[in-house]
Amino acid sequence: MRRGRGLHAAGAGPERYQGYGRGLRGISLAVLQALEDGLEKADADPSVKAVMICGENGKFSAGADIRGFSSPNRQGPSLAALVSLIESSKKPVVAAIEGIALGGGLEVALGCHYRVAHVKARMGLPEVTLGLLPGAEGTQRLPRLIGVPAALDMITTGKHISAHEALKLGLVDEVVEANTVEAAMHLANQVIGQPLGPRRLSLRPVPPLPDTDGFLRAARLRVRERARGCLAPELCVQAVRAATELPFSAGVRRERELFVELLSSGQARALQYAFFAERAVRRWSAPGGAASHGAAPRPLRSAAVIGLGTMGRGIVTCLVKANIPVVALEQNLEYLNVGRKAVMLLLEREAKKMEQDAQALDFHNPARLQFTVDFDLLRDVDLVIEAVFEDMALKKEIFHKLSRICKPEALLCTNTSALDIDEIASATSRPEQVIGTHFFSPAHVMRLLEIIYGRHTSPTAIATAMQLARALRKVGVVVGNCFGFVGNRMMFPYVEQAVFLLEEGSRPEEVDQVLEDFGFKIGPFRMSDLAGLDVGWRSRQGQGLTGPSVPAGTPARQRLGRRYSPLPDLLCESGRFGQKSGTGWYRYERAGGRTATPDPGVHSLLAQYRHTHGIRPRHIDQEEILERCLFALINEGFAILAEGIAAGPEHLDVIYINGYGWPRHRGGPMFYAATVGLPRVLARLQHHSQAHPDVPGLRPSAFLEKLVAMGNPPLKEWMSYLSQQSPRL
Numbered sequence: 089m090r091r092g093r094g095l096h097a098a099g100a101g102p103e104r105y106q107g108y109g110r111g112l113r114g115i116s117l118a119v120l121q122a123l124e125d126g127l128e129k130a131d132a133d134p135s136v137k138a139v140m141i142c143g144e145n146g147k148f149s150a151g152a153d154i155r156g157f158s159s160p161n162r163q164g165p166s167l168a169a170l171v172s173l174i175e176s177s178k179k180p181v182v183a184a185i186e187g188i189a190l191g192g193g194l195e196v197a198l199g200c201h202y203r204v205a206h207v208k209a210r211m212g213l214p215e216v217t218l219g220l221l222p223g224a225e226g227t228q229r230l231p232r233l234i235g236v237p238a239a240l241d242m243i244t245t246g247k248h249i250s251a252h253e254a255l256k257l258g259l260v261d262e263v264v265e266a267n268t269v270e271a272a273m274h275l276a277n278q279v280i281g282q283p284l285g286p287r288r289l290s291l292r293p294v295p296p297l298p299d300t301d302g303f304l305r306a307a308r309l310r311v312r313e314r315a316r317g318c319l320a321p322e323l324c325v326q327a328v329r330a331a332t333e334l335p336f337s338a339g340v341r342r343e344r345e346l347f348v349e350l351l352s353s354g355q356a357r358a359l360q361y362a363f364f365a366e367r368a369v370r371r372w373s374a375p376g377g378a379a380s381h382g383a384a385p386r387p388l389r390s391a392a393v394i395g396l397g398t399m400g401r402g403i404v405t406c407l408v409k410a411n412i413p414v415v416a417l418e419q420n421l422e423y424l425n426v427g428r429k430a431v432m433l434l435l436e437r438e439a440k441k442m443e444q445d446a447q448a449l450d451f452h453n454p455a456r457l458q459f460t461v462d463f464d465l466l467r468d469v470d471l472v473i474e475a476v477f478e479d480m481a482l483k484k485e486i487f488h489k490l491s492r493i494c495k496p497e498a499l500l501c502t503n504t505s506a507l508d509i510d511e512i513a514s515a516t517s518r519p520e521q522v523i524g525t526h527f528f529s530p531a532h533v534m535r536l537l538e539i540i541y542g543r544h545t546s547p548t549a550i551a552t553a554m555q556l557a558r559a560l561r562k563v564g565v566v567v568g569n570c571f572g573f574v575g576n577r578m579m580f581p582y583v584e585q586a587v588f589l590l591e592e593g594s595r596p597e598e599v600d601q602v603l604e605d606f607g608f609k610i611g612p613f614r615m616s617d618l619a620g621l622d623v624g625w626r627s628r629q630g631q632g633l634t635g636p637s638v639p640a641g642t643p644a645r646q647r648l649g650r651r652y653s654p655l656p657d658l659l660c661e662s663g664r665f666g667q668k669s670g671t672g673w674y675r676y677e678r679a680g681g682r683t684a685t686p687d688p689g690v691h692s693l694l695a696q697y698r699h700t701h702g703i704r705p706r707h708i709d710q711e712e713i714l715e716r717c718l719f720a721l722i723n724e725g726f727a728i729l730a731e732g733i734a735a736g737p738e739h740l741d742v743i744y745i746n747g748y749g750w751p752r753h754r755g756g757p758m759f760y761a762a763t764v765g766l767p768r769v770l771a772r773l774q775h776h777s778q779a780h781p782d783v784p785g786l787r788p789s790a791f792l793e794k795l796v797a798m799g800n801p802p803l804k805e806w807m808s809y810l811s812q813q814s815p816r817l
């Protein structure tokens with residue numbers, strides 16, 4: 089609720105109370121105080137017959153100030169008390185909901201006796217995504233208004249719903265296309281004198297279900313399954329259960345207890361950190377001095393995608409969904425037809441998911457989506473995304489062609505997960521226009537877009553790529569150019585450590601279980617099977633780590649002077665490529681099957697391998713599995729920060745949460761390291777590297793050592809301890 093239009097009284101002439109804070113920054117104490125004062129004044133003033141509450145600048149409220157939850161000095165009027173005050177007003181109170189009513193904002197609206205929403209308004213209780221629950225009595229009022237199933241869905245998912253959905257659910261009384269404030273005032277005038285008792289949600293019973301207990305038990309299991317290890321969804325279910333079992337006031341007490349439990353959990357802090365980290369990475373800077381505030385993006389009115397394999401298809405789909413006309417190009421008609429069919433299938437599915445907006449996709453219209461084998465059609469596009477397979481020579485050939493054909497200002501993007509952006513750019517006459525855009529599979533689903541600048545990439549190109557991320561509704565993170573960039577570079581030591589653990593005595597399913605219990609969606613071996621073991625195999629062959637180019641006489645477990653595990657290569661040599669072939673680190677019901685079963689074939693392969701190399705298997709406990717995998721990944725993160733490849737630890741965390749299945753309620757790997765404490769991370773790495781001196785990835789990074797020596801400063805200060813960042817732009 090914002091200054092100027094915070095609270096209006098309707099009836100004997102509208103009256104205005106001022107002094108309300110800044111809506112999108114959350115409801116401040118000043119807003120709470122002003123609303124309380126305004127309501128008391130309105131109740132005491134006989135000339136005021138009804139009250140209308142609205143926001144400023146077309147936004148009702150984004151809810152409580154999230155930064156306030158971690159402030160130790162939270163004092164002043166409480167939001168819950170204000171909501172009760174609104175509900176108990178003797179004069180009808182109408183909420184005029186424009187823009188957004190989220191969290192505490194929606195709870196204020198639930199305290200009102202009537203709610204009018206603008207047709208474009210969106211409403212929700214997203215507290216669960218911040219590790220909390222709607223603690224201003226929302227878990228008690230919403231089920232009374234819209235019933236347990238719909239309320240539980242909103243509260244446990246935090247999803248935003250449209251005004252039309254809200255009307256269908258009975259959350260709002262009216263949806264208007266014109267002036268919401270006037271419509272609310274009109275309604276307020278109409279209801280003057282009508283009894284308010286039935287409109288006070290705290291006095292209503294919760295609509296009964298045939299088997300409320302069974303419904304809530306099933307819901308609890310569902311949320312546990314959906315958000316493994318995450319507390320908030322489960323406590324949300326408990327709060328709604330309280331609404332069904334207790335009188336309103338006791339339910340509110342229970343809600344408060346659960347809220348306090350969540351607030352003091354580390355998970356709320358981690359989730360709120362993730363919220364702000366995702367916003368912080370929008371402000372990018374690169375070591376040469378280029379930064380988001382000084383760079384304007386170019387318009388993105390049309391795009392082309394080269395290569396219609398798995399990645400290209402997903403990228404075309406997200407461009408079409410973002411309303412950007414696309415030219416999709418393949419090398420020959422045969423591949424083009426296969427790609428076209430696959431893209432159309434994806435778009436049909438997306439259209440079905442979007443239901444009423446499906447028409448808007450309009451993907452049968454050639455002006456929106458065109459398939460071709462003719463490079464000439466790329467002449468006028470604003471943006472090209474090359475998504476062919478990871479072959480440097482092929483990519484360079486394509487970029488050479490693009491630099492001859494495309495208009496000079498076109499942004500030339502390469503979708504690569506590891507290759508050198510500078511080398512690709514060197515094939516063009518305009519390296520300042522070349523940038524890496526690393527999409528994650530499936531590209532139309534995954535939220536992350538890693539944006540990699542090369543030595544010559546211009547600030548305008550970076551700004552335009554960030555704009556692309558926003559248009560595609562993705563989280564764009566700008567990083568520097570190195571092998572594997574940020575995400576994959578940190579992933580290598582994690583997976584490598586997991587494989588060393590197999591050599592020493594673990595089984596794939598044991599390692600996966602530990603990491604899945606930690607909260608990863610899938611462990612490293614299931615993940616490798618899903619991605620296809622042949623992908624890494626080809627890459628290692630290209631690097632000369634396996635295959636015929638390995639010099640004769642190279643020891644089986646040594647490469648380039650360091651320990652190497654050939655286990656993944658052995659699997660591939662025996663035709664185990666993961667899900668696609670029906671066998672990998674696990675066995676599947678058929679080629680292309682998805683149900684992983686521990687495979688005795690892999691167990692005997694491991695036993696044989698250990699025997700061949702004289703390794704005596706040992707029992708490896710969960711703590712060692714977790715520490716060696718996670719701390720190796722985090723250790724690489726510190727090296728990346730020290731090299732200036734990323735502007736801060738938030739970047740690494742946002743990449744891991746959005747692209748690699750890192751559990752959001754643990755805040756990202758670098759936040760996790762800060763939670764564990766850097767001295768402990770360092771001590772455990774030292775311990776493991778002493779125990780396994782030849783295993784790579786465990787020797788602590790110099791930056792981690794430095795931070796510990798400097799007294800373990802808080803995460804937001806880490807970067808100030810780097811003496812110098814390597815200029816990369």
Ligand SMILES: CCCCCCC/C=C/C(=O)SCCNC(=O)CCNC(=O)[C@H](O)C(C)(C)COP(=O)(O)OP(=O)(O)OC[C@H]1O[C@@H](n2cnc3c(N)ncnc32)[C@H](O)[C@@H]1OP(=O)(O)O
Nearest residue numbers: 112113114150151152153154155190191192214223224367
């Ligand atoms: C016993 C004690 C009981 C206490 C009970 C308290 C119960 C109430 C709890 C709550 O209300 S928790 C908050 C619930 N609200 C939210 O989760 C909304 C969060 N915000 C958003 O989802 C989005 O910001 C938006 C509102 C949908 C707008 O998205 P958009 O992309 O347009 O803008 P952003 O870049 O995301 O935001 C702009 C700017 O505003 C900051 N911000 C937004 N909401 C809040 C907030 N609630 N608190 C503090 N700051 C907020 C956001 O960080 C951005 O800041 P900058 O990056 O520009 O600095």
